[in-house]
Amino acid sequence: MRIDVVTIFPEYLEPLNVSLVGKARTRGTLDVRVHDLREWTHDRHNTVDDTPYGGGPGMVMKPDVWGEALDAVAASGEGEGEGAPALVVPTPSGRPFTQELAVELAAKPWLVFAPARYEGIDRRVIDDYATRWEVHEVSIGDYVLAGGEAAVLVITEAVARLLPGVLGNAESHRDDSFAPGAMADLLEGPVYTKPPVWRERGIPEVLLSGHHGRIARWRRDEAFRRTAAHRPDLIERCDPAAFDKHDRALLAELGWEPGPDGRFGRAAGAVEE
Ligand code: ADE
Numbered sequence: 001m002r003i004d005v006v007t008i009f010p011e012y013l014e015p016l017n018v019s020l021v022g023k024a025r026t027r028g029t030l031d032v033r034v035h036d037l038r039e040w041t042h043d044r045h046n047t048v049d050d051t052p053y054g055g056g057p058g059m060v061m062k063p064d065v066w067g068e069a070l071d072a073v074a075a076s077g078e079g080e081g082e083g084a085p086a087l088v089v090p091t092p093s094g095r096p097f098t099q100e101l102a103v104e105l106a107a108k109p110w111l112v113f114a115p116a117r118y119e120g121i122d123r124r125v126i127d128d129y130a131t132r133w134e135v136h137e138v139s140i141g142d143y144v145l146a147g148g149e150a151a152v153l154v155i156t157e158a159v160a161r162l163l164p165g166v167l168g169n170a171e172s173h174r175d176d177s178f179a180p181g182a183m184a185d186l187l188e189g190p191v192y193t194k195p196p197v198w199r200e201r202g203i204p205e206v207l208l209s210g211h212h213g214r215i216a217r218w219r220r221d222e223a224f225r226r227t228a229a230h231r232p233d234l235i236e237r238c239d240p241a242a243f244d245k246h247d248r249a250l251l252a253e254l255g256w257e258p259g260p261d262g263r264f265g266r267a268a269g270a271v272e273e
Helices: 010-017 019-027 063-075 099-106 123-129 149-160 212-230 232-237 245-253
Strands: 002-007 031-036 086-096 110-113 134-139 256-258 264-266
Touching: 002 010, 002 063, 002 149, 010 019, 010 031, 010 149, 019 031, 019 149, 031 063, 063 110, 063 123, 086 099, 086 123, 086 149, 099 134, 099 149, 110 149, 123 134, 134 149, 212 232, 212 245, 232 264, 245 256
Parallel strands: 002 031, 002 110, 086 110, 086 134
Antiparallel strands: 256 264
């Protein structure tokens, strides 16, 4: 997969040289190219922004600079046989970034990221490229960052670990919280390693039992407990057909009950944990 990032802070993307993404680059699984947006400015001050039409605070990134930059990046891929890239624009007003979108993006041969600073990029840039390229405006959460670069790091890491051959153990994806299928839409429960006693804390007996069935059951129960406590919305969304008798009993114990449509909700009067 090829990834281009156009930014006014190329050094912000240094973490892409480290760890999993860095290794994927060294191995050649991932071809990451970071570009300085100011290369496509023509004035003495390398201006990338201007005041907003209609007034208001802050500055808006100029469409002409972004247009030249994106055209140049696209042209650099011509002859590599990849066609048009998918453009990813991180913005708090985008569609929420989820594991599902990470899987979708991981299937693309070429992503171009356009992280904005200031109040954002002139809207015409997104509208123009959307006529020729696939464009994804993506938010990594309900909070406002100073710019999109941190979001590029987040999205790139989530995508890169899904590329074939990047994670050592192909099984590692299967139990990911939010991985489609398997432990459908439950958060992962706690994990333990040696030593067996640390600061007088042992580990749950069942994990030492060697009994695979009981261990799987315990892990599922812990996943339910954690999901009910931290992400009740995920339980509410679950298709109740995915719950067995034991799941239902545990949910009842945690203060959940099925509603008229069969989906589980917090029982009236249930106490918050
Ligand atoms: N830029 C600023 N805040 C952001 C967010 N929450 N997600 C993606 N890009 C952003």
